[in-house]
Amino acid sequence: MNIGIVCYPTYGGSGVVATELGMALAARGWRVHFITYALPSRLDRFRENIRFHEVEIPSYPLMEHQLYTLALAGKIIDVARYEQLELLHVHYAIPHAVSGYLAKQVLARDGIRLRVVTTLHGTDITLVGLDPGFHPLVRFSIEASDAVTCVSHYLRDRTQQLFTDRAAIEVIPNFVDTAVYDRSRYNSAALRRQLAPGAELVLMHTSNFRAVKRVTDTIRILATIREHGISAQLVLIGDGPERTEAEHLCRSLGLCEAVHFIGKVMATAELLSAADIFLLPSQNESFGLAALEAMSCGVPVVASNVGGIPEVVSHGENGYLAEPGDIDRMARYCIELASNGKKWHRFSQAARNAAVERFSIERIIPLYEELYTRITSA
């Protein structure tokens, strides 16, 4: 079957999930067409069964703002028509679900039937979609989609509370390639020496450094741990609006030698495998894909007990959860893991097991395949 995937191509969870999904489907024989404004960041090389269609945004002096929603709809129409797409899977409601709906209606006039699946990821529901100007559009496009999925039960509940009484919203959790995100593949000891020379404990965090991630909390957690005499270091991967503030905080706390800003890295599996603990102190998180990738590498997670995180990280089994902003408690949990090797190993194994048993590609991709088959044969 030919399937179109619309996503943000940038460094962010929804784009990562969409790209990994497309690559996994292509490997299983589906023909996948990515439609977006730039090459998705994880689409690093040519792959059989994958095509990329770049959305170009026309400009004209009259139009002060770019017309991405329309340009995307136009591109979807073109690709659907000429590549015989049966199904379009849009990731993140705004504006993708609206463009998908528009394309579907235009194609229907020519007798072409395109089914639209919308996957809601997080702030499209919990933040951006709540803008009064966007709310009716998000609500409409959820109700008009042929199928809607959410990445966690938490997000489905929020969607139903905030937007719609549509009952048919399926939860398909995010997934991880456990063959790639596998500590045993990498020389993590050598990498650890390069990343954080001399560290007794290596903390790691990856994100797009938006305010919701509370990146500066990771630095304060590090500071608290070091006050207890543990020579911990922190590796920060990614970039975004909060990076400057994080750098200033390191300087003001005298932690420049202990905090390593790596910047954006596309392939994180090797880096994650060098960590002892992954930190995700977010204000909100509908799932926490970065935590799952760390767990797959056998890294216990210390995170906030918000949103969908408890559906991924089990408190006291493969990580610890605390209230957002409770830096002391998160630091105490890190110290507990750092000072009890047996416990760390138990948590590490449990993290890996959870990734393999509950969130592997082999387990989750068939759920999408079953959904696609169901709605295209209806």
Ligand code: GMT
């Ligand atoms: O909602 C966002 O912040 C955007 C999105 C992204 O593209 O980074 O992140 C969300 O989707 C991820 C993939 O499903 C989830 O793992 C993240 O938890 C979620 N972010 C939030 O809910 C803040």
